[in-house]
Amino acid sequence: MSKIHVTTTVNGDATEFLCDPRETLLDVLRDRLSLTGAKEGCGTGDCGACSVTVDGRLISSCLMLAAEAEGKEIGTVEGIATGEELHPLQRKFIEHAALQCGVCTPGILVAVKNLLERDPDPTEQQVRYWLAGNLCRCTGYDKIIRAVMDAAAEMRGAA
Amino acid sequence: MALDEYTEQTGGPADEIRSEFTKVGTSPDRPDGIDKVTGRARFGADAYAPGMLHGVIVRSPHAHARIVSIDTSRAEAAPGVKAVVTRADFADGQSGEDWAVMENVMAGDTALYDGHAVAALAATSLLEARDAARLIEVEYQILPHVTDVDEAMKDGAPVIREGAADNSVPAGMHPNVVRYHSSGHGDVDQGFAEADLVIEDHFVTAATHQGYIEPHACLATMGGDGRAELWCCTQGHWNVQKLCAATVGIEQSKLRVTASEIGGGFGGKTTVFVEPVALALSRKANKPVKVVMTRSEVFRASGPTASTSMDVKIGMKKDGTMTAARGVFRCQGGAFPGAPMEFTSMCAFAPYALKHVSQIGYDVMTNRPKQAAYRAPGSPMAAFAVESVVDELCNKLGLDPIEVRLKNASRMGTKASFGPTWDRIGLVETLEEAKAHPHFSAPLAPGAGRGISCGFWFNHGGETSVTMAMSEDGSAQLMVGTPDIGGSRASMALMAAEELGIPYENVRVTVADTASLGYNEVSHGSRVTYASGLATIQAARDTVRKLCARAAAKWGIDEDAVTWQDGCAVPSGPNAGDFDPLPIDRICRVMGRTGGPIVGHYEATPEGAGVSFATHIVDAEVDRETGATKVTRYTVVQDAGKAIHPTYVEGQFQGGAAQGIGWALNEEYVYGPDGRLQNAGFLDYRIPVASDLPMIDTVIVEVPNPGHPYGVRGVGETSICPPLAAIANAVSNAAGVRMRQLPMRPSRVLEALEDQD
Numbered sequence: 041m042s043k044i045h046v047t048t049t050v051n052g053d054a055t056e057f058l059c060d061p062r063e064t065l066l067d068v069l070r071d072r073l074s075l076t077g078a079k080e081g082c083g084t085g086d087c088g089a090c091s092v093t094v095d096g097r098l099i100s101s102c103l104m105l106a107a108e109a110e111g112k113e114i115g116t117v118e119g120i121a122t123g124e125e126l127h128p129l130q131r132k133f134i135e136h137a138a139l140q141c142g143v144c145t146p147g148i149l150v151a152v153k154n155l156l157e158r159d160p161d162p163t164e165q166q167v168r169y170w171l172a173g174n175l176c177r178c179t180g181y182d183k184i185i186r187a188v189m190d191a192a193a194e195m196r197g198a199a
Numbered sequence: 200m201a202l203d204e205y206t207e208q209t210g211g212p213a214d215e216i217r218s219e220f221t222k223v224g225t226s227p228d229r230p231d232g233i234d235k236v237t238g239r240a241r242f243g244a245d246a247y248a249p250g251m252l253h254g255v256i257v258r259s260p261h262a263h264a265r266i267v268s269i270d271t272s273r274a275e276a277a278p279g280v281k282a283v284v285t286r287a288d289f290a291d292g293q294s295g296e297d298w299a300v301m302e303n304v305m306a307g308d309t310a311l312y313d314g315h316a317v318a319a320l321a322a323t324s325l326l327e328a329r330d331a332a333r334l335i336e337v338e339y340q341i342l343p344h345v346t347d348v349d350e351a352m353k354d355g356a357p358v359i360r361e362g363a364a365d366n367s368v369p370a371g372m373h374p375n376v377v378r379y380h381s382s383g384h385g386d387v388d389q390g391f392a393e394a395d396l397v398i399e400d401h402f403v404t405a406a407t408h409q410g411y412i413e414p415h416a417c418l419a420t421m422g423g424d425g426r427a428e429l430w431c432c433t434q435g436h437w438n439v440q441k442l443c444a445a446t447v448g449i450e451q452s453k454l455r456v457t458a459s460e461i462g463g464g465f466g467g468k469t470t471v472f473v474e475p476v477a478l479a480l481s482r483k484a485n486k487p488v489k490v491v492m493t494r495s496e497v498f499r500a501s502g503p504t505a506s507t508s509m510d511v512k513i514g515m516k517k518d519g520t521m522t523a524a525r526g527v528f529r530c531q532g533g534a535f536p537g538a539p540m541e542f543t544s545m546c547a548f549a550p551y552a553l554k555h556v557s558q559i560g561y562d563v564m565t566n567r568p569k570q571a572a573y574r575a576p577g578s579p580m581a582a583f584a585v586e587s588v589v590d591e592l593c594n595k596l597g598l599d600p601i602e603v604r605l606k607n608a609s610r611m612g613t614k615a616s617f618g619p620t621w622d623r624i625g626l627v628e629t630l631e632e633a634k635a636h637p638h639f640s641a642p643l644a645p646g647a648g649r650g651i652s653c654g655f656w657f658n659h660g661g662e663t664s665v666t667m668a669m670s671e672d673g674s675a676q677l678m679v680g681t682p683d684i685g686g687s688r689a690s691m692a693l694m695a696a697e698e699l700g701i702p703y704e705n706v707r708v709t710v711a712d713t714a715s716l717g718y719n720e721v722s723h724g725s726r727v728t729y730a731s732g733l734a735t736i737q738a739a740r741d742t743v744r745k746l747c748a749r750a751a752a753k754w755g756i757d758e759d760a761v762t763w764q765d766g767c768a769v770p771s772g773p774n775a776g777d778f779d780p781l782p783i784d785r786i787c788r789v790m791g792r793t794g795g796p797i798v799g800h801y802e803a804t805p806e807g808a809g810v811s812f813a814t815h816i817v818d819a820e821v822d823r824e825t826g827a828t829k830v831t832r833y834t835v836v837q838d839a840g841k842a843i844h845p846t847y848v849e850g851q852f853q854g855g856a857a858q859g860i861g862w863a864l865n866e867e868y869v870y871g872p873d874g875r876l877q878n879a880g881f882l883d884y885r886i887p888v889a890s891d892l893p894m895i896d897t898v899i900v901e902v903p904n905p906g907h908p909y910g911v912r913g914v915g916e917t918s919i920c921p922p923l924a925a926i927a928n929a930v931s932n933a934a935g936v937r938m939r940q941l942p943m944r945p946s947r948v949l950e951a952l953e954d955q956d
Contacts, residue, residue, distance in 0.1 A: 062326055076245040077238020079462070081412040082494040086881035089412055117238040126236065134232035137846040140685035140854065142235030143242055143413040143462025171889040175881060177410045177463050178685060179850055180857030181889040 048109045050075070051119025059106040066090045066101035068109075069116060077117035077146040081175065088174030091147035092116045098154045100173075117146035120153060128191040129153055138187035140178035148174045152188050160196050164189065216903045216910045222697045223909060226846035229689040230708060231460075240460045243416030243432030248487035251418070252281055252321040254480045255328040256473065256490070257335045258500060259310030259317055262344035262566040262874025263357065266308060266337060269318055273334040279327035282484035283320040283335070289479055290448025297445040299535045303569045304446055304475050310339065311359065311534035312566045313875040314499025321480040321488045344566040344874040348531035349508050351375045351565045359534050359564040375564045380541040382617050383525075383557035390523020390555030394514025398591050402584040403940040404923070405867030406506040406531070409573050410858070410886045413462020414492040415501060419477035423485065425449040429456045431474050434464040434682055435721025439471055440713045446475040447482065454478075457712040458682045465858070466572030469721045472501055498879035502571020503868060505530040505538040509584040511547070515592045519603040523555035524548050524616075528581060531563045532570035538562045539570075539577030542657075546920070547581035548616035549655035550626055550812060551607045556616045566874055572723060574855060575656040575916035579862065579923045583941065586652040586924030591937060600651040600928075601634045604814075608653075625838030625902030626653065626812035632898050633814040638834040643818060647831065648933025650817045654920025658913035659724025660805040660906075664717030665734035667695065667742050669797040673766075673784030674705040675742070677735060680719025681727045682710050685854075685915070686847040690728045691735050693843055694909070698739035700766030701783060717802050725913025728843055729808050729904075734801045736908050742799030749793050750781045807906015808913060813837035815856065815921040819929035826949035828864055828930055834896040840904040840912030851914045853895040859922020861887045863930075867942050 043058040050073065057072050069075045069092070078101055081089035085100040092101045093115035120127045129149055132138070139145045148171065155162060155170045162170070167188050168181070176184060234240040271283045286305045293301050306315045318335050322328035343357040350356055351373070358374045367379040391397050417431035427449065433439050436456040444451040461468060473490040481488040492501070508529045514522040526547045532538025540560030548556050593600045608626050615621055633639055633651070643649055666678045677695050681687065688708040696703045720726070747761040750768030754761075760775035761768050767780035790797050818832040835852040842848040865885045869877045878884045903910025923941060930948065931937045936955045940947060 060324075060326055067325075070244075071247075075238070076241070079242065079413065080244065080491075081414070081462075082881050084494065084880055084882065087412055087494075117236075121237055126233070130233075130236040133236050134228045137226065137229070137686065137850050139232075139235055140847070140850055141411070141413070141461060141463045142231075142240055143411075143460075145235055146238045149236060165890075168889040168892075173888075175410075175412055175886060175888065177412055177465070177858070177886060178854045180853035180887075180895050181892055182853045182895045183846075183850060185889070185894070 044107045046107060046110050048111065049113045051116060061107055063106045064102050065104040065106045065109055068106040069101060075116050075118050079143055079146065088151060089144050089147040091150040091174065093150060093154055098151055115150070117150055120149055127153065128194050129188070132187040132191040136183045136187035136190065138179065138183040144174060144176045148176065148184060156192055156195060160192060162192065216905065217908055220697055222693050222703055223843050224845065226844050227689065227703050229686050230692055231683065231688055242413055242460045242462050244491045246418040246430045246459065248418060248420060251487040251489055252323060252484055253325040253328045254319055254321040254477055254488045254490040255332045256316045256476060257318040257332050257337070259306065259313065259315045261310055261339055261341055262313050262346065263342040264310045264339035265342060266306060266310060266317060267340050268338045270336040271318065274320055274331045277331035277334055279322035279324060280331045281321050281323065281486060282480045283318065284476065284479045284483060285318045288483060289446055289475065293445055297442065299569070300442050300471060301446045303535060304472060312568050314496065314568060316476065316500065319476045319480060321484050346565050346567055346870040346874055348506055348529050348563050348565065351531065351563050352529065359566065363536060363564060376561050377536040377564055378540070378562035380544050380560035382544060384614065385555030387523045387525045387555045387557045391514040394522040395517045396592060396595055397512065397514040398588050399510065399512035400588055400939060402509045402511065402587065404507045404580045404583060405941055406503045406567065407573070407862045407866045408498060408503040408884065409465035409467035411463030411465060411467060414494060414497045415473050416491040417474045417477050418487060418489045419474065419481045420487040421478050421481040425453050427454045427478055429454060429474060429478065430459055431456065432459045432461045432468060434461065434468045434684060434723055436713050437680065437718050438469065438721050439474055442471045443475050443478055447478045455712055455714040458710055461682050461684050464684055465574045466576060466723060467502055469572050469723050470502065494881060495879040498884060499876050500568055502569055504573035504576065505532045505570050507543065507580045509580065511584040511588050513588045513592060515596060517596060519596070519598045519606045521551055521553060521607045524551065524553055525557045526585065527559045529561045529563055530577065531565050531567065533567040534564055535569040536562055536564065537570060542577035543581045545617035546578035546655050547585050550604070550609055550653040551616065552609050552613035553616055558616065574858065574919045578654065578656055578920045579859065582652060582654045582920050583923035583927060587927055587937065590650070590928040601630055601639065604653055605630050623902060623905055624810060624812060625900050628900045628902050629812055629814040629836045629838055632836045632900055633816055636816065636834055636836065636898065638816045638832060638896065644820065646933060647818055647820045648929045648931065650925040650928030650932060652815055652921035652924035652928060654813045654917055655810065656725065656917040656920055657810055658729065658808040659726045660730045660808045661720035661724060661726050662718050662804050663730040663734045664719055664802045665731060665738045665800065666716060667738040667799040669742060669787045669790065671787050671790065673701065673787045675699060675701065677706055677708045678711040678716050679708060679731045679735065680711055680716045681722040681731045684722050685851065686844065687727045687731070689847065690732060690843040694732050694735050695739050698736055698743065699783065700763065725915040726808060729907055729911050729913050730805050732843065732911055733805050733907055734803065737801035738799045741801060742797060745797050745799060746783060746786050749786050749790065752793065753781070754778050807904065809840050809904025809906055811838050811912045811914065811917040813917045813921055815925040817925040817929040819926060819933055821930055821933045821948060823952060826945035826952065828943060828948065830860055830926065831893055833893055834898070835918060836898040836900060837914065837917055838900045838902050838912060839914045840907065841901055841910040842899050843911060845899060848899055848914050849897040852897045852918045855918025856895050856922050857887055857892060859919050860892065860926060863923045863926040863941055863943060865942050865944060
């Protein structure tokens with residue numbers, strides 16, 4: 041089967057790739073672009089470990105065909121820090137021990153960064169519902185919620 | 200902890216337990232933090248190799264079927280396919296657990312459960328591999344099957360495998376009963392006769408899965424000479440080395456296994472599933488092969504925990520004194536022996552000092568996947584049954600649930616239900632802390648219920664090997680062999696820094712591969728901070744002795760006249776001589792010409808893992824219209840011995856509670872009449888999501904473990920022991936009806952409410 045040529049932007053960089061029509065965006069990010077931060081936890085859109093943004097919208101990259109990325113702007117966990125400076129969310133996740141094994145962490149960071157861009161002052165309940173599509177099996181979510189609320193406060197200048 | 204590995208944990212180092220610290224007990228950022236928040240950390244599926252192929256496994260769609268024939272010719276001719284393997288491509292002649300692992304990794308004559316591997320192939324792309332896998336033609340002769348534990352014990356039930364039982368099983372049992380356990384002391388009938396109230400009840404729990412977010416994944420490279428490299432996500436790479444060598448038929452030292460970062464395990468990554476298959480494919484294709492399970496494969500063909508059917512009977516006097524207890528625990532562990540029924544039995548009544556106690560366990564085979572360890576294997580189910588009966592006794596006799604538990608609590612010097620006499624333990628302290636916690640006295644909302652439960656886990660030591668190598672600038676490189684599954688690099692670095700008297704940041708902790716360090720048992724049994732921690736402390740003390748020897752040589756005094764303080768060698772007293780403190784970096788800078796590299800090490804099988812107890816308090820609300828339960832408040836009180844990194848200790852407490860909430864309310868393996876798993880995905884096997892849970896409050900109790908230099912007890916597993924019971928008690932008290940079966944899904948709660956009306 042012939043491959044499809046796709047032109048896109050990933051974390052601000054112009055990027056081109058060839059993909060099989062059946063490959064997902066997650067497959068291409070990981071296997072063709074060496075961006076292995078996004079993880080495949082289920083392949084069915086249930087766990088959120090593959091969360092990325094496409095034109096600012098939060099999606100499960102295992103549910104989007106790579107060919108659909110033509111002309112889109114993709115954001116992944118690898119694009120969250122600025123050079124060596126971590127994003128406040130990344131810093132607060134480490135400080136609060138909001139990760140144990142860390143495999144869900146990239147997807148959760150992409151998701152909550154997207155939330156704070158929409159609403160810089162969410163309630164605990166809003167954070168919990170926003171993250172309901174991102175499974176974490178280690179932490180019980182407690183420290184994740186605390187890290188998000190703390191980072192949001194710092195970013196608002198309230199901390 | 201594997202079933203054959205439990206030994207009574209007694210004694211420990213003669214040294215005094217250290218109690219003054221400058222670094223231990225603080226919560227610095229973990230050393231691998233940046234890797235894990237930037238996407239840089241490399242997990243099982245994140246490895247790639249030049250020329251790499253992708254492997255796919257063909258699995259039985261039948262619960263029980265004889266494999267008549269496998270035709271691989273069409274698949275072999277498909278585009279991109281480089282190798283196809285069946286059981287004939289593996290070694291034969293294994294025995295014991297090696298045989299069971301081989302049979303589970305790739306079926307021989309018979310497929311024993313839905314999802315059992317029967318063939319595999321490797322192709323140049325994953326899409327080609329998946330396409331070609333559909334071309335493998337397997338002819339099956341379908342056999343009768345059984346998936347329920349009670350059904351599997353009945354006369355006439357299909358036999359999974361004749362002759363699988365060991366000699367512990369009493370005569371006359373069904374061949375599916377493969378192991379038997381009996382323990383206890385006293386005369387339970389006499390004890391029941393002394394009681395004012397005796398309650399006997401039947402309890403059932405469903406099989407659940409560890410639910411780690413990272414599927415099993417590996418990258419294998421094997422040449423025709425049998426030399427091999429394996430990268431995989433595992434809790435224990437030496438065990439992977441051993442099992443892979445036995446199944447592919449090579450010497451262990453020919454295979455080097457490197458543990459990737461691990462995306463959760465909870466016991467489920469203590470054995471092998473895809474690793475031997477990747478090696479066999481790589482050997483045949485002479486190219487690297489990557490195999491990654493899909494989520495559906497994880498559910499169907501990795502190792503969930505046992506389901507249970509249990510009977511518990513307890514007698515109590517009006518003043519709350521427990522007079523006797525008896526439990527019968529039937530555990531279903533899939534198509535191979537190994538359900539953790541002896542742990543279920545031994546943990547059941549461990550929190551109570553009982554004069555008369557008896558516990559019996561049955562290990563029962565069914566047509567389900569081979570169970571694996573799941574966080575305190577066997578204990579949570581036992582606590583559910585026992586603590587439910589204790590709660591009912593308290594309700595009926597009008598007694599306070601914490602006072603009754605305090606009255607009967609195991610403490611130092613009392614005889615444990617399974618035999619030994621308790622050393623220093625912290626159950627009473629957790630109960631006292633729970634009683635004093637504001638949660639326990641907070642008023643309940645109308646219609647809400649509160650549940651209390653205790654829980655117990657043994658904890659484990661195990662074979663451990665650690666090396667500490669000093670750098671010329673005085674920083675330290677610590678090599679451990681226990682994969683870091685929840686922040687253990689931070690704990691190791693804290694303990695090493697404490698002993699050496701150097702900054703935490705100056706210790707680099709590496710999880711070494713199997714070719715670089717002595718044998719290390721799996722990261723299981725809550726053993727890492729205890730055993731690798733103990734070994735780290737001893738390796739650091741060995742290093743310090745060598746550092747002191749260099750100072751002694753420089754000063755021309757005896758080695759025992761030098762002691763170590765705050766990162767410096769100092770004379771041990773005025774008689775030793777008058778020398779300025781010699782800092783670690785100055786000793787290390789010249790180590791090449793004062794005797795060579797300075798390396799400390801420690802190898803042992805420490806046996807002083809202190810047991811651990813917990814008490815949980817749960818509030819729950821039940822919607823009487825829908826049967827849905829909401830956990831509204833949760834408090835974990837647990838004995839950690841000594842919390843090295845308190846924030847990660849809290850994390851272990853919270854994580855165990857959250858998994859317990861899922862087990863209690865939602866999670867279950869659902870098998871259809873055809874013996875196939877009906878919910879092999881996260882949509883239908885629903886683990887708790889963020890909006891399901893409240894904040895989880897924690898209280899760290901520290902009753903030092905005499906078997907560790909700092910008093911550490913393992914903390915990872917005990918936290919999942921009380922939740923099933925604590926939540927069941929909360930739900931039962933909210934609903935006004937005793938819940939005896941897990942999960943307490945809405946339909947089940949509704950049925951219970953309707954039966955009550």
